[in-house]
Amino acid sequence: MSWLLPLPVAIPLLTAAGIASVKEIAPRRVLDATALAAAATATAFSLVIMVDTQNGDVLHWFGAWRPTGGVAIGIDFAADPLGAGLAALACGLVTLALLYSWSYMQEATRLFDVLMLVFCGAMAGFALTGDLFNMFVWFELMGVAAYALAGFQVEELGPLQGAVNFAITNTAGAYLILIGIGLLYARTGALNLAQLGRMLAGHPADRLVIVALTLVFIGFLVKAAIVPFHWWLADAHAVAPAPVCVLFSGAMVEMGIYAVARIYWTVFSASFDHSADVRNLLVWLGVVTALVGALMCFLQRHLKRMLAFSTITHAGVMLVGVGLLDPKALAGAANLVLSHGLVKGGLFMVCGLVLLRLRAIDELRLHGAGRAIPWWGVLWAAGTVGLIGVPYVGVFLGHALIDDGATVRGISSVQPLLMIAEAVSAGALLRVGARVFLGWGPRDDPLLTPEPPEEPPERDAAVTPMAVATTLAIAVGLALSVTPGLEHRAEHGADRFVDRSAYVAHVLHAAPATHEPRLPFTVEPASEESWAYGLAALALAVATAAFGLWRHRLPELLRSESARVLRPPLEIVRAAHSGIVGDYLLWLTVGTAVIGGVWAITLR
Amino acid sequence: MNFLAFGVAGWICLVGFYGAIVSKNLIHLALCLTVIQSSTYVLLLSIGYRKHGTAPIFKGVKLGTTAVDPVVQSLTLTDIVISVTVIALILALALDAHKKSGTIDPDQLADFHG
Numbered sequence: 001m002s003w004l005l006p007l008p009v010a011i012p013l014l015t016a017a018g019i020a021s022v023k024e025i026a027p028r029r030v031l032d033a034t035a036l037a038a039a040a041t042a043t044a045f046s047l048v049i050m051v052d053t054q055n056g057d058v059l060h061w062f063g064a065w066r067p068t069g070g071v072a073i074g075i076d077f078a079a080d081p082l083g084a085g086l087a088a089l090a091c092g093l094v095t096l097a098l099l100y101s102w103s104y105m106q107e108a109t110r111l112f113d114v115l116m117l118v119f120c121g122a123m124a125g126f127a128l129t130g131d132l133f134n135m136f137v138w139f140e141l142m143g144v145a146a147y148a149l150a151g152f153q154v155e156e157l158g159p160l161q162g163a164v165n166f167a168i169t170n171t172a173g174a175y176l177i178l179i180g181i182g183l184l185y186a187r188t189g190a191l192n193l194a195q196l197g198r199m200l201a202g203h204p205a206d207r208l209v210i211v212a213l214t215l216v217f218i219g220f221l222v223k224a225a226i227v228p229f230h231w232w233l234a235d236a237h238a239v240a241p242a243p244v245c246v247l248f249s250g251a252m253v254e255m256g257i258y259a260v261a262r263i264y265w266t267v268f269s270a271s272f273d274h275s276a277d278v279r280n281l282l283v284w285l286g287v288v289t290a291l292v293g294a295l296m297c298f299l300q301r302h303l304k305r306m307l308a309f310s311t312i313t314h315a316g317v318m319l320v321g322v323g324l325l326d327p328k329a330l331a332g333a334a335n336l337v338l339s340h341g342l343v344k345g346g347l348f349m350v351c352g353l354v355l356l357r358l359r360a361i362d363e364l365r366l367h368g369a370g371r372a373i374p375w376w377g378v379l380w381a382a383g384t385v386g387l388i389g390v391p392y393v394g395v396f397l398g399h400a401l402i403d404d405g406a407t408v409r410g411i412s413s414v415q416p417l418l419m420i421a422e423a424v425s426a427g428a429l430l431r432v433g434a435r436v437f438l439g440w441g442p443r444d445d446p447l448l449t450p451e452p453p454e455e456p457p458e459r460d461a462a463v464t465p466m467a468v469a470t471t472l473a474i475a476v477g478l479a480l481s482v483t484p485g486l487e488h489r490a491e492h493g494a495d496r497f498v499d500r501s502a503y504v505a506h507v508l509h510a511a512p513a514t515h516e517p518r519l520p521f522t523v524e525p526a527s528e529e530s531w532a533y534g535l536a537a538l539a540l541a542v543a544t545a546a547f548g549l550w551r552h553r554l555p556e557l558l559r560s561e562s563a564r565v566l567r568p569p570l571e572i573v574r575a576a577h578s579g580i581v582g583d584y585l586l587w588l589t590v591g592t593a594v595i596g597g598v599w600a601i602t603l604r
Numbered sequence: 605m606n607f608l609a610f611g612v613a614g615w616i617c618l619v620g621f622y623g624a625i626v627s628k629n630l631i632h633l634a635l636c637l638t639v640i641q642s643s644t645y646v647l648l649l650s651i652g653y654r655k656h657g658t659a660p661i662f663k664g665v666k667l668g669t670t671a672v673d674p675v676v677q678s679l680t681l682t683d684i685v686i687s688v689t690v691i692a693l694i695l696a697l698a699l700d701a702h703k704k705s706g707t708i709d710p711d712q713l714a715d716f717h718g
Contacts, residue, residue: 186651579714
């Protein structure tokens with residue numbers, strides 16, 4: 001069924017072109033419905049492809065330029081379960097976001113639909129392609145649509161700072177990727193991932209390969225919002241409309257993580273026999289990202305910025321899952337991407353409604369105001385609990401698998417650190433829920449980052465489509481940890497993802513798929529260790545929320561002493577998030593030099 | 605020869621990054637990005653360069669004539685198309701920022717921080 005493969009890309013892009021050409025004459029609702037139908041169709045085809053890949057990778061060579069004699073000249077789409085699953089998640093989130101926008105973005109021009117569909121097609125293409133330069137093109141297309149969407153200011157909220165910082169930082173990252181691709185082409189004369197991997201295999205990595213690895217990885221880590229390249233993400237989320245944030249946090253950031261995994265396993269895995277150095281750096285980058293994200297999350301009072309920092313926390317955990325270079329951890333990262341994408345998307349949708357109904361997005365100004373919309377408080381609480389990692393709820397399965405992978409690879413010190421990061425960031429969200437929807441805690445907190453005052457315009461909109469989209473996203477996201485058979489399929493998919501020689505044989509030599517095992521539809525019981533981590537995370541999250549709300553009730557001595565010790569480092573981290581794009585580019589340059597330097601020394 | 609081209613590409617890239625980092629004007633910043641981008645052209649074209657090679661157009665040319673690599677040229681072309689879009693978008697955002705806040709200094713636009 002290889003003819004299916006281009007459809008999740010072609011349908012949204014063609015529909016976008018169609019909508020753009022008739023947007024002046026056709027009624028608005030017809031255009032909205034067309035866009036929604038196109039995204040839903042793309043989701044359906046992605047799901048069909050995902051099911052199809054259970055019996056082996058699916059290939060499509062554009063223009064039938066098949067490889068001859070094991071040399072690829074044409075460009076291919078190569079879908080495996082994880083790639084197709086990511087495409088399905090991206091298209092599914094676009095569908096939900098469009099459903100939400102049905103009433104939420106009423107006053108927007110229909111260019112919004114066009115941009116959303118281009119974004120959808122680009123993400124699907126990125127997840128499905130088997131060619132490095134093609135990957136770069138989808139990456140840039142995704143970027144262009146995303147920059148325009150981030151600056152899509154129907155709410156007149158704040159300045160365009162977020163969109164500008166986002167566009168400039170990510171463009172600089174994209175040029176690094178292009179330079180890396182150029183160097184790889186100079187060495188191998190190939191752009192196909194399988195071909196690149198085969199040309200590099202068997203030679204120890206030299207300086208050029210290490211430089212290329214650094215540049216390509218850093219470019220994608222910028223998109224994945226990994227410390228110290230994460231700055232743009234919070235700025236972009238603060239200004240982008242809620243349905244756009246759903247896609248930024250739920251799918252776009254994950255594309256960066258996916259690219260690192262895909263390119264490492266297909267291209268570089270054969271050239272590094274001592275992969276421990278690659279692993280150490282990626283894992284610790286991920287851990288630092290998770291911790292910085294959690295700290296900053298706790299310090300926010302702007303709801304969308306807070307969720308953005310929570311996304312940074314989870315991006316760090318996903319990078320640990322990928323960076324452990326272990327199939328089990330990779331399966332965990334894949335599960336985490338899926339459940340986090342849906343749950344976080346749902347939470348952003350709640351934020352959008354809060355902004356629409358209560359006309360504020362500031363935790364302190366919203367104190368107790370959420371009691372007017374209790375159902376949304378329930379959704380917020382459910383989503384927050386889904387992000388903690390409580391046994392059998394939401395992101396739990398992904399975490400448990402990443403922890404298993406860490407144990408296998410002998411880096412078990414990361415598990416408690418990740419647990420703390422996630423619990424603190426989820427605790428901050430719990431605190432928001434208690435303050436906004438229950439009116440608990442004081443009305444003021446000098447610790448939190450002050451926000452520029454803003455007055456969103458009063459708008460009236462039907463709530464039903466928004467409620468349906470939000471409930472669907474959160475409910476499915478929560479249920480993923482108890483979906484029968486998902487764990488086995490993810491692990492099996494990850495095993496195939498890391499099997500470079502099978503990928504090469506299939507893509508370049510059209511080797512028939514080996515017989516695939518029948519996987520059971522069961523939910524595996526969680527290990528005792530996972531239970532312990534899950535419950536500890538729950539306790540810590542509740543404690544964090546209580547600390548945030550009722551810190552003033554602690555004994556005076558304890559408070560002043562802890563403030564004396566904790567304030568200085570905290571202020572440094574806070575000050576580093578300056579909001580100035582020049583600083584971000586400096587971090588990018590220095591980070592690239594440091595990471596490249598570390599690898600140049602350790603990987604030789 | 606090849607090393608010279610690589611060195612020039614690296615130099616242009618670093619100069620572009622320097623300009624972008626110290627920039628106090630969004631339009632200047634967008635132009636610095638095009639400078640970084642130019643380094644990728646130099647790099648890509650030098651990768652495809654063959655000594656005494658002709659343009660890769662094979663109509664009416666003897667078989668076996670040396671030609672430069674057409675793949676990197678198409679990569680460069682694609683890159684130009686993509687980057688023009690991105691730069692246009694950044695300039696449009698700069699225009700919008702000026703309309704709204706009356707400044708295009710990125711430092712003064714930074715309302716959100718910390």
